[in-house]
Amino acid sequence: MKKVLISAVTALLLFSCQNDQTAESKDSEATALTRRACASQQVLDEQLRADPTLAIRxxxxxxxxxxxxxSGKLVNGKVQIPVVVNVLYRTAAQNISDAQIQSQIDVLNKDFNALNSDYNSVPALFAGVKANVxxxxxxxxxxxxxxTKTSWGTNDAMKKVAQGGLAPTSPTTKLNLWSCAIGGGILGYAQFPGGAAATDGVVIDxxxxxxxxxxxxxxxxxxxxTHEVGHWMNLRHIWGDATCGSDLVADTPTHNExxxxxxxxxHYSTCSGTPVEMTMNYMDYVDDNAMYMFSTGxxxxxxxxxxxxxxxxxxxI
Structure with a gap:
């Protein structure tokens, strides 16, 4: 188990780690992807380059x-988050139904409250740290x-009216989700806490x-x-976006990648101590049916x- 990094300097170095994914424009109607790609770290790196004060925040x-x-001074009681869904569509398929939108809200409620049907599939090794958030x-x-756009990329154009998008609604008190054709093989991305309110929220293809x-x-x-909202709530990828990196959580094993x-x-890591990797964690890149837990940390x-x-x-709160 890794130790939480608390040094601001170390944290800043972590934030500068590069994720190798690209977001080249591709038609959103391309063949369905078989490997997960999240651009949250890439977008963060770009925001840090554009705004040096973001690293300080x-x-x-x-x-x-x-x-x-x-100190143990954490939230007592339930947190309920209102969600605004912004749908940008070129085709009928992209104009997702109210039922499909509600199904995403339902999944979030299940996954963040340990009500998902696969929650009890967590192996015994990790049963002691699996959590109801x-x-x-x-x-x-x-x-x-x-x-008329065929793809939006990851430069937050979908959040800007001047670029044809929809601005977030009350982003300091509501979680904004954008459903659109991202392109470039990216399934989604989120803005971490600390970013500008004008671009705050989560984008999902x-x-x-x-x-x-x-x-x-x-x-x-x-x-x-679930993965992207985890980022929006300040979770890192479980491998720390670096070989044997840290996700700043004490009870998740160190992952190679x-x-x-x-x-x-x-699945054993070759990092120090060769721990069993928590591949079923929502913050890894496994398929949807292979991720089903958050940890207490x-x-x-x-x-x-x-x-x-x-x-x-x-x-x-």
């Missing part, structure tokens, strides 16, 4: 998070807009949004949403952003 959030974890979601509003309609296997169980598909259990890290003084305290 994120280091302050990291210091606050660690202080909250050490205790955060719920309610659909607040759906906003739709027709567009319409083909991988929720359970029905256009959702495509092996990413048809809504877990792209991302895992894909449906890994056989146990991840739960506490997410809870820390909602306490008074936390990065998302405006959600009314």
């Amino acid at each position: 994120m280091n302050e959030i990291e210091a606050f998070t660690n202080k909250a974890l050490i 205790g955060i719920s979601f309610v659909l607040d509003q759906i906003i739709r807009k027709s567009t 319409s083909k991988y949004f929720g359970l029905s309609g256009a959702a495509n296997a092996p990413f048809n169980l809504g877990r792209t949403g 991302e895992n894909y598909g449906v890994p056989a259990y146990p 991840q739960k506490n890290r997410m809870a820390a952003i909602f306490v008074t003084g936390g990065a998302r305290a405006a959600f009314g």
Whole structure:
């Protein structure tokens, strides 16, 4: 098990790690992907280059998070998050139905409250740290807009009216989701706490949004949403976006790198101590049907952003 990194300098170095994915424009109607690709770290790297003060804000959030974890001053009671879904569509398939949107909200509620049917599939080795995060979601509003764009990329164009997108609604008190054709093989991406309110939220390609309609296997169980909302709540990829890196959580094993598909259990890391990797964690890159848990350390890290003084305290806790 790794130790939590609390040094601001170390955290800044972590934030600068590069994820190798690209977001080249490709037609959204291309063949369904078979390997998960999340652009959250790539987008963060670009935001850090564009705004040096973001690193300072994120280091302050990291210091606050660690202080909250050490003091035990975390959220008491339930957090309920109103969700605004912004649908940008060129084709009928991209104009996802209200039912498909609600299915994504339902998946988030199950996955963040240990109500997912595969929760009890967690191996005995990790049963002691599997967690009910205790955060719920309610659909607040759906906003739709027709567009001629074939793909939006990862430069936040879908969030900007001047570029044909939809601006976020009340982003300091509501979670905004965008459903659109991202392109470049990217399933989704999120903005970490500390970023600008004007671009805050989560983007999910319409083909991988929720359970029905256009959702495509092996990413048809809504877990792209769960993964990206985890980022929005300050979780890192479980491998720390570096070989044998740190996700800043104490109870998750060190991973060599991302895992894909449906890994056989146990899958051993070659990092120090050769731990069994927690491949079924929502913050790995495995298929939707192979991820089904958060850890207690991840739960506490997410809870820390909602306490008074936390990065998302405006959600009314």
